[in-house]
Amino acid sequence: xxxxxxxxxxxxxxxxxxxxxxxxxxxxxxxxxxxxxxxxxxxxxxxxxxxxxxxxxxxxxxxxxxxxxxxxxxxxxxxxxxxxxxxxxxxxxxxxxxxxxxxxxxxxxxxxxxxxxxxxxxxxxxxxxxxxxxxxx
Amino acid sequence: xxxxxxxxxxxxxxxxxxxxxxxxxxxxxxxxxxxxxxxxxxxxxxxxxxxxxxxxxxxxxxxxxxxxxxxxxxxxxxxxxxxxxxxxxxxxxxxxxxxxxxxxxxxxxxxxxxxxxxxxxxxxxxxxxxxxxxxxxxxxxxxxxxxxxxxxxxxxxxxxxxxxxxxxxxxxxxxxxxxxxxxxxxxxxxxxxxxxxxxxxxxxxxxxxxxxxxxxxxxxxxxxxxxxxxxxxxxxxxxxxxxxxxxxxxxxxxxxxxxxxxxxxxxxxxxxxx
Numbered sequence: 001x002x003x004x005x006x007x008x009x010x011x012x013x014x015x016x017x018x019x020x021x022x023x024x025x026x027x028x029x030x031x032x033x034x035x036x037x038x039x040x041x042x043x044x045x046x047x048x049x050x051x052x053x054x055x056x057x058x059x060x061x062x063x064x065x066x067x068x069x070x071x072x073x074x075x076x077x078x079x080x081x082x083x084x085x086x087x088x089x090x091x092x093x094x095x096x097x098x099x100x101x102x103x104x105x106x107x108x109x110x111x112x113x114x115x116x117x118x119x120x121x122x123x124x125x126x127x128x129x130x131x132x133x134x135x136x137x
Numbered sequence: 138x139x140x141x142x143x144x145x146x147x148x149x150x151x152x153x154x155x156x157x158x159x160x161x162x163x164x165x166x167x168x169x170x171x172x173x174x175x176x177x178x179x180x181x182x183x184x185x186x187x188x189x190x191x192x193x194x195x196x197x198x199x200x201x202x203x204x205x206x207x208x209x210x211x212x213x214x215x216x217x218x219x220x221x222x223x224x225x226x227x228x229x230x231x232x233x234x235x236x237x238x239x240x241x242x243x244x245x246x247x248x249x250x251x252x253x254x255x256x257x258x259x260x261x262x263x264x265x266x267x268x269x270x271x272x273x274x275x276x277x278x279x280x281x282x283x284x285x286x287x288x289x290x291x292x293x294x295x296x297x298x299x300x301x302x303x304x305x306x307x308x309x310x311x312x313x314x315x316x317x318x319x320x321x322x323x324x325x326x327x328x329x330x331x332x333x334x335x336x337x338x339x340x341x342x343x344x345x346x347x348x349x350x351x352x353x354x355x356x357x358x359x360x361x362x363x364x365x366x367x368x369x370x371x372x373x374x375x376x377x378x379x380x381x382x383x384x385x386x387x388x389x390x391x392x393x394x395x396x397x398x399x400x401x402x403x404x405x406x407x408x409x410x411x
Binding site: 086098 | 237238239321322323324325327328329330332
């Protein structure tokens, strides 16, 4: 049995984690959700995740700092940035710093699932998106 | 993979660099010849599209209304090509409307002024002094044309990711530098940038479709939602807005349409006073 993809979601808006956790669980991901960037930082110091999905604009610690921290500690981990304030320069900065992808809000859970599937492939794992569609049918 | 737009203040130069860059990278080259396809798609003569892109074309040659419409056709078709990857585009003024897309590298090439002047002098059989005046006049017209049709100062270097001066760097070196730059991660496509291209392509398509009947409109699109702001809706506003919506819903990719006519506050004020 293949190992489940371990995903950390960080967004200070509670609704984001509430929507995304079940959406990613449907495609076989083990998901931990954080609203507090400090708490997420501490968790990242304890454990290596396969994928980190992080908002950019947050109080105290922003998504770019999370990205840099993860890249330094776990170069293998794929970091996906999400933001409601998407702009070209911010997108380029995130990619330059090593982000795997950059998504603007609002987005559908399907959009994120596609990106997670790409990230899984880049990690040498695979995810069946069909499972999510069957579960939702 | 990324795309590249190359523009210049002297067109023969940009074509050479664009073609060589496309060859070096194994990318597709999209140049002025593409106007033939655009003309075929919209069933209009190619020379009319060329005139729309020509800042020196007079009002007799092309009216502002027609220029606006033909530029909308060109933009819609060019944006469709940018939905694909690995493109080097030149000679279609793409640097003026394919903007704020993070995986498109925009390059401005500054021709060696002395060489440009000599070339004009040779072509037109005039003195270098006269040739320089011709060059300056072309630049003024070009500046006015870009501002009027795209609201952009084409000569502002901050518009570009890279500016290369051919008086200091040889053409072959310029190609190498562009080839290196496009390999940077920040110029790679991402979900957000691909979506930006799709949204802008849809907005341009809507403008092109509505253009013949509604020439002065602004269109924004996001995730299939289209917002249209017509400058004027003559006659029955509601009927016109409904007609706009009906036409727009026929376009593939459009899921929802809103029409927000511009309010003419001057007319409103005059009407309330009379």
